[in-house]
Amino acid sequence: MTGARPIGEDDLQAYADGRLEAARLETVKDYLSSNPGVAQRVEREMAQREALRARLAFKMQEPIPARLRVANLISARKRPALFKMKGVAAALAWLVLGGILGAAGGAWWSERSSSQMAVADSAITAHRLYVSERLHPVEVPGEQEAHLVQWLSRRVGKPLKAPDLNAQGYRLIGGRLLPSGSEAAALFMYENEGGNRLTLFARSSLEEKETAFRFEMQDGISAFSWIDNGLSYVVSARADRTQLLPIAEAIYHQFQTASGPVKGRL
Amino acid sequence: MTLDEIASLLEPQIPGLRRYAWALLRDDEAADDLVQDTLERAIRHWSQRHRDGDLRAWLFAIQRNLFLNALRKRKTHGVQVGVEALENSSNADNPESRAGLRDILAGLDSLPEEQRSVLLLIGVEDLSYEQAAQVLDVPLGTVMSRLSRARGRLREFMENGRTAVLRSVK
The missing domain is CATH 1.10.1740 (Rna Polymerase Sigma Factor; Chain: A)
Structure with a gap:
């Protein structure tokens, strides 16, 4: 065995792909037989490679659609190709989600209306502006929660509440009133033990009464936004999507309970 | 032509x-x-x-x-995320996942694009390592290490679920 090159990860990959030269193959086989742990790992990876192939094999069996025939593509060349990438973008939204939430199914997408986008943008801008403010991050401190909530509810025109995020490690430090387009918006700010701040932005929704959750990230700030019961919410934090999601869910559920038939609506 | x-x-x-x-x-x-x-x-x-x-x-x-x-x-x-997606987000903890019955495509989704592509191009499309290097526009050595990482991570996902993979990455 003098002068034999040591086994590398590349050897193991090429072994898994059946791409080793005969001489090298023997060396790798010898190595694997004396390293059962590695051998087992390689076995599993080969099985997963086969599983992936099997799972995707159906696509190879499909007859190709007429629109992909080269003759048809050439004769249709003058048509604009623009609209097509829309479909790709749409599917991408779903896919990005898969990565974010681990939801292999069930996620759906839709384009955001421009007003919703504006709400999320102003919420993120407010987050950026006030979270970094040391002296006056809030207008009314968390100690005066009842007054804060009453005041903001009146100005926003909907019954609000400051959700209790203690279970998530965040306590209310206060809130402020903000302009959002021509409407008034409320901003609640929370802080955790580590000094990380989170904001909840809420204003009345002009168009929709209810939408699904949507996620976006702008320069490191994650935001989940949704509309429920005619209120538009945006929760923002400098956090991971996976960290922010349970918080957004908790807020969503607290407002769901709060806006039940007991309390009534404005 | x-x-x-x-x-x-x-x-x-x-x-x-x-x-x-x-x-x-x-x-x-x-x-x-x-x-x-x-x-x-x-x-x-x-x-x-x-x-x-x-x-x-x-x-x-x-x-x-x-x-x-x-x-x-x-x-x-x-x-945009549907409410269903939120409900599914705790999938890693459901009994089916724990029993190891994970769809290989969910595993694929747990990888970043460059790792997904290397697995697909080499493992499914049977491109040579050199062809994959050309498609991904990286040196051959990078293809090999990326392939190794991708397979390791997919294996970990299939065995331990998403949370384990996320934790190991962060």
Whole structure:
């Protein structure tokens, strides 16, 4: 065995792909037989490679659609190709989600209306502006929660509440009133033990009464936004999507309970 | 080159391009849109193709770049999540997942794009390591280490679920 090159990860990959030269193959086989742990790992990876192939094999069996025939593509060349990438973008939204939430199914997408986008943008801008403010991050401190909530509810025109995020490690430090387009918006700010701040932005929704959750990230700030019961919410934090999601869910559920038939609506 | 000659070179690649596109997008129509854009671009730039270059690697590279462009565009806008997605987000803890009955595609989704692509191009499309290096526009050594990482992470996902993978990455 003098002068034999040591086994590398590349050897193991090429072994898994059946791409080793005969001489090298023997060396790798010898190595694997004396390293059962590695051998087992390689076995599993080969099985997963086969599983992936099997799972995707159906696509190879499909007859190709007429629109992909080269003759048809050439004769249709003058048509604009623009609209097509829309479909790709749409599917991408779903896919990005898969990565974010681990939801292999069930996620759906839709384009955001421009007003919703504006709400999320102003919420993120407010987050950026006030979270970094040391002296006056809030207008009314968390100690005066009842007054804060009453005041903001009146100005926003909907019954609000400051959700209790203690279970998530965040306590209310206060809130402020903000302009959002021509409407008034409320901003609640929370802080955790580590000094990380989170904001909840809420204003009345002009168009929709209810939408699904949507996620976006702008320069490191994650935001989940949704509309429920005619209120538009945006929760923002400098956090991971996976960290922010349970918080957004908790807020969503607290407002769901709060806006039940007991309390009534404005 | 006549239309028939172009067709005879391009069309045998279409099933593989459709499969790669579908694996990336998971939507029949969108996948075929991507393939169509790829083929249109290939036809438009046919003369710029290296005569002795690798047609298969060239086509897959075009397709992946179109995909990445769309992905970048998408990222600057928002993404909407259905409530169902929220409910599914704790999937890693359900009994089925714990029993190890995970869909291999969910495992694929747990990987970053560059790892997904390397698994698909080499493990499914049977591109050579050199062709994959050309498609991904990285050196051969990077392809090998990326392949190794991708397979390791997929294995970990299939065995331990998403949370384990996330934790090991962060």
